[in-house]
Amino acid sequence: MTQPPRPPRSAAPAIELRGITKRYGRVVACDGVDLAVRRGEIHGLLGENGAGKSTLMKVLSGLVRPDSGVILRDGVPVDVADPHVAAGIGVAMVHQHFSLVGALTVWENVVLGEGREGRDRCDGGLAPAGGQGAHKGWLAGARGRHGQGRGRLRRDEACADVVRVGERYGITVDPLARVDSLSAGQRQRVEIIKCLRRDPDVIVLDEPTSVLSLAESRDLFAVLRRAVTGDGAARDGAVTGDGDLPAKAVVLISHKLAEILGATDRVTVLRRGRVVTRRATADTDAATLAREMVGREVSLGEEAAALGLTPPILSTGAARDGAAVLEVAGVTVGAPSGVPLLESFTLGLRAGEIVGLYGVEGNGQSALGDVLAGLVVPDRGEVRVAGEAVDLRRPGALHAAGVGVIPEDRHRSGVVLDMSVADNLVMTDLGPVSGRLLVSRRRQLRHAAELAERFAISCPSLDAPLRTLSGGNQQRVVLARELAGSPAVLVAAQPTRGLDVGAIEGMYGELRAAAARGVAVLLVSTELEEVMALSHRIAVISAGRVVGELDPAEADAERLGLLVGGAVGDHAATASALVSGRASTVQAGATGDGR
Amino acid sequence: MILDDGATILSSAIRLAAPLGFAACGEYLAERAGTMNISIEGMMITGAFTAVAAASATGSATLGLLAGAIAGLVIGAVHGNASHRLAVNTFVVGLTLNVLALGATSFFNESMDLTGHQVAQVSIPVLRDIPLVGEPLFVQRWPVYLLLGLIPLTWYLVERTRWGLELRAVGENPQGADVTGIRVNIRRRQALLWCGLFSGLGGAHLAVGAVGSFNDNMTAGRGYLVIAAVIFGAWRLRGTILGVALFGLADAMRLALPAVGVKLNSQLLIAAPYLLALAAMVLVVRRTRQPAALGKPFTRGIV
Numbered sequence: 082m083t084q085p086p087r088p089p090r091s092a093a094p095a096i097e098l099r100g101i102t103k104r105y106g107r108v109v110a111c112d113g114v115d116l117a118v119r120r121g122e123i124h125g126l127l128g129e130n131g132a133g134k135s136t137l138m139k140v141l142s143g144l145v146r147p148d149s150g151v152i153l154r155d156g157v158p159v160d161v162a163d164p165h166v167a168a169g170i171g172v173a174m175v176h177q178h179f180s181l182v183g184a185l186t187v188w189e190n191v192v193l194g195e196g197r198e199g200r201d202r203c204d205g206g207l208a209p210a211g212g213q214g215a216h217k218g219w220l221a222g223a224r225g226r227h228g229q230g231r232g233r234l235r236r237d238e239a240c241a242d243v244v245r246v247g248e249r250y251g252i253t254v255d256p257l258a259r260v261d262s263l264s265a266g267q268r269q270r271v272e273i274i275k276c277l278r279r280d281p282d283v284i285v286l287d288e289p290t291s292v293l294s295l296a297e298s299r300d301l302f303a304v305l306r307r308a309v310t311g312d313g314a315a316r317d318g319a320v321t322g323d324g325d326l327p328a329k330a331v332v333l334i335s336h337k338l339a340e341i342l343g344a345t346d347r348v349t350v351l352r353r354g355r356v357v358t359r360r361a362t363a364d365t366d367a368a369t370l371a372r373e374m375v376g377r378e379v380s381l382g383e384e385a386a387a388l389g390l391t392p393p394i395l396s397t398g399a400a401r402d403g404a405a406v407l408e409v410a411g412v413t414v415g416a417p418s419g420v421p422l423l424e425s426f427t428l429g430l431r432a433g434e435i436v437g438l439y440g441v442e443g444n445g446q447s448a449l450g451d452v453l454a455g456l457v458v459p460d461r462g463e464v465r466v467a468g469e470a471v472d473l474r475r476p477g478a479l480h481a482a483g484v485g486v487i488p489e490d491r492h493r494s495g496v497v498l499d500m501s502v503a504d505n506l507v508m509t510d511l512g513p514v515s516g517r518l519l520v521s522r523r524r525q526l527r528h529a530a531e532l533a534e535r536f537a538i539s540c541p542s543l544d545a546p547l548r549t550l551s552g553g554n555q556q557r558v559v560l561a562r563e564l565a566g567s568p569a570v571l572v573a574a575q576p577t578r579g580l581d582v583g584a585i586e587g588m589y590g591e592l593r594a595a596a597a598r599g600v601a602v603l604l605v606s607t608e609l610e611e612v613m614a615l616s617h618r619i620a621v622i623s624a625g626r627v628v629g630e631l632d633p634a635e636a637d638a639e640r641l642g643l644l645v646g647g648a649v650g651d652h653a654a655t656a657s658a659l660v661s662g663r664a665s666t667v668q669a670g671a672t673g674d675g676r
Numbered sequence: 677m678i679l680d681d682g683a684t685i686l687s688s689a690i691r692l693a694a695p696l697g698f699a700a701c702g703e704y705l706a707e708r709a710g711t712m713n714i715s716i717e718g719m720m721i722t723g724a725f726t727a728v729a730a731a732s733a734t735g736s737a738t739l740g741l742l743a744g745a746i747a748g749l750v751i752g753a754v755h756g757n758a759s760h761r762l763a764v765n766t767f768v769v770g771l772t773l774n775v776l777a778l779g780a781t782s783f784f785n786e787s788m789d790l791t792g793h794q795v796a797q798v799s800i801p802v803l804r805d806i807p808l809v810g811e812p813l814f815v816q817r818w819p820v821y822l823l824l825g826l827i828p829l830t831w832y833l834v835e836r837t838r839w840g841l842e843l844r845a846v847g848e849n850p851q852g853a854d855v856t857g858i859r860v861n862i863r864r865r866q867a868l869l870w871c872g873l874f875s876g877l878g879g880a881h882l883a884v885g886a887v888g889s890f891n892d893n894m895t896a897g898r899g900y901l902v903i904a905a906v907i908f909g910a911w912r913l914r915g916t917i918l919g920v921a922l923f924g925l926a927d928a929m930r931l932a933l934p935a936v937g938v939k940l941n942s943q944l945l946i947a948a949p950y951l952l953a954l955a956a957m958v959l960v961v962r963r964t965r966q967p968a969a970l971g972k973p974f975t976r977g978i979v
Contacts, residue, residue, distance in 0.1 A: 183968070
């Protein structure tokens with residue numbers, strides 16, 4: 082385990098990746114990527130889904146071994162063989178989805194996994210500050226008496242430490258709460274505290290704002306700014322003596338232009354595994370970055386939403402009349418850990434309209450998707466299609482009633498990756514392609530060929546396993562299958578997640594076309610821009626219930642942000658929302674240029 | 677008379693529950709780390725046989741106990757390495773080891789001439805004269821008192837130490853634990869070794885503590901009862917020990933009821949602990965929350 086010397090402020094970048102190449106079979110995820118991140122800067126890593134951002138950062142954090150290339154830490158080559166080495170050299174990653182243990186409390190999660198390396202680092206970074214008795218005692222106790230990182234846990238001291246680190250950077254969280262019971266935003270705060278407590282030199286955040294409301298995103302960027310300037314340390318009386326808490330380097334991975342423009346100092350753009358450009362953020366603008374990211378001219382009108390910019394309102398807000406086709410009435414779904422996932426959720430959809438259900442991730446969207454896909458039977462409430470209540474306990478009842486679903490996680494409940502494209506296309510409805518006993522392969526292939534043609538699914542053959550298709554084409558298979566039965570309702574849950582810009586545009590077109598044909602479309606999305614671009618009506622979900630409904634014409638990032646955050650008073654009201662602020666100015670400029 | 681009968685039943689309940697208790701402390705810890713350790717039956721029977729064989733060879737029942745514990749440890753090591761390094765399904769490994777242990781112990785038992793040994797009985801003066809509970813609690817073979825220390829030790833390790841915290845994290849979210857810098861499969865193997873050590877000791881205690889000799893298949897599914905006890909206890913140590921006590925009591929009834937003149941179908945009595953375990957699991961399993969990653973192998977990167 083190599084621990085390079087830590088020069089206080091060397092000229093070498095805090096972390097540098099040189100010529101990193103990683104192939105998965107024939108796909109090149111990273112192709113000779115160079116990236117240098119200096120102390121004291123927030124470095125944006127921008128790219129479409131599939132551009133290689135996450136692979137690159139997995140290489141840096143030891144989860145993936147590169148095929149070639151070197152990593153230099155303060156100019157010293159290091160071999161990051163696994164996550165433990167990464168932690169040892171002071172590289173910490175804030176993972177979005179899988180690093181906290183739900184059954185444990187906040188403080189337990191924070192102290193978890195602090196092996197010997199972690200403690201030595203604390204020793205070098207924080208402990209010499211002296212002064213603060215409790216803090217020093219905790220470290221000294223942990224190091225001295227407990228040797229190998231075993232030993233007794235000191236709950237009170239750990240809790241005090243959580244609070245103290247939180248105060249230093251302006252994050253509040255209850256150390257005794259069980260992580261299960263926290264919202265997604267609060268969980269991320271725990272992640273950040275856990276990360277900062279180890280005093281890393283390099284912090285990597287992978288798409289951190291997908292689970293945050295606007296106000297929370299703004300807070301996060303403020304915390305990061307404090308971390309890179311070392312500002313937090315100066316304001317903490319106990320550590321002032323030290324004064325020289327080394328500035329950190331932050332890598333912010335994102336596919337959203339507005340975030341990159343608003344929060345970073347320098348930016349590196351990746352496209353198809355290669356570095357397209359690297360420059361100071363101040364020297365660039367949204368249109369340039371968009372072009373570099375996508376590789377062609379992008380009008381920031383129609384496509385803006387796909388790039389994470391707030392689009393001008395394109396959809397006509399003409400409210401549709403008529404009876405509701407889909408009514409979700411008072412649906413409640415309990416959770417094993419107490420807090421209900423959905424609580425008296427009520428929403429109606431009329432024919433031919435797209436209703437955008439916007440909210441921060443983890444507020445019940447998944448449960449709603451599962452209910453409408455027939456995977457979960459709600460504790461209370463009912464779902465009515467065309468006025469008739471559907472018996473949710475019967476498998477396939479919703480599908481038979483005319484509800485098509487593009488599930489949130491297509492690999493979990495949308496497709497069978499190892500079955501053929503043709504099989505996947507007919508899977509939910511065998512009626513038209515089978516007799517009483519046998520499936521007619523001829524009819525199945527004809528049916529599949531028709532769908533593949535109509536939805537422009539490009540695949541080597543209809544018999545190829547679905548696994549061989551790109552994400553965008555897999556999603557088209559799901560869409561084609563769900564629309565093939567001419568449903569009255571289409572539920573599209575996070576339909577563009579993981580798709581590249583071209584595929585996202587295609588999906589938008591299909592959803593609009595479906596609505597134009599009279600299908601009632603429920604678009605469940607965490608992407609504000611997407612919801613604003615497509616919806617005739619926007620409903621906001623928070624903590625498992627609809628907290629407000631808006632016309633897109635009167636919706637803006639501020640108002641939606643307020644609703645999403647459960648209107649948390651002055652906090653959100655003052656949220657001049659860094660992201661949206663920058664986005665809208667950029668927007669104005671860009672569209673002005675474009676027309 | 678009733679007091680005497682009660683004391684006899686209690687006494688034999690504790691005697692019969694003790695082997696389960698040792699093994700339960702091990703299985704509980706292994707399951708909190710995410711390993712459903714099926715091979716516990718094999719650990720117990722191997723521990724039982726090795727204990728008798730070692731006691732017969734050395735003439736010391738205490739050395740027998742020690743040898744039994746080590747035999748269990750070896751099985752734990754085999755299990756851990758096969759399922760982590762060779763990546764064989766942990767249930768397949770467990771079942772194979774169980775069948776192998778049953779066959780091997782029966783074979784060696786046939787082919788060797790073993791003499792019985794039994795560890796010393798502790799009898800605490802004054803306290804043993806308390807009516808009803810005096811004799812059951814204060815006249816027992818000495819490993820029973822070792823168990824009284826092992827239970828709080830297990831609890832402390834799991835709930836209050838850094839090692840225990842890491843074990844629990846590994847059992848709940850191995851991917852998260854991995855990126856946090858915990859070596860998931862090493863923790864799981866450590867838990868398996870702990871389980872092997874005390875399951876072996878449990879089997880050894882059954883042979884050289886409670887019974888005093890070895891006979892073929894003498895554990896008779898007690899390992900599975902221990903797994904049932906952990907489920908019954910909803911993956912909490914207190915509940916697990918309660919389950920063990922309950923199964924011990926049912927076992928004691930089986931022996932005691934005919935002796936005190938209650939006529940019941942003998943097959944039913946023999947089946948009683950197992951039926952009780954089944955009933956308990958059906959009743960309990962609905963409201964329990966097992967470690968989220970229980971029985972799921974860990975490979976880096978698969979989410």
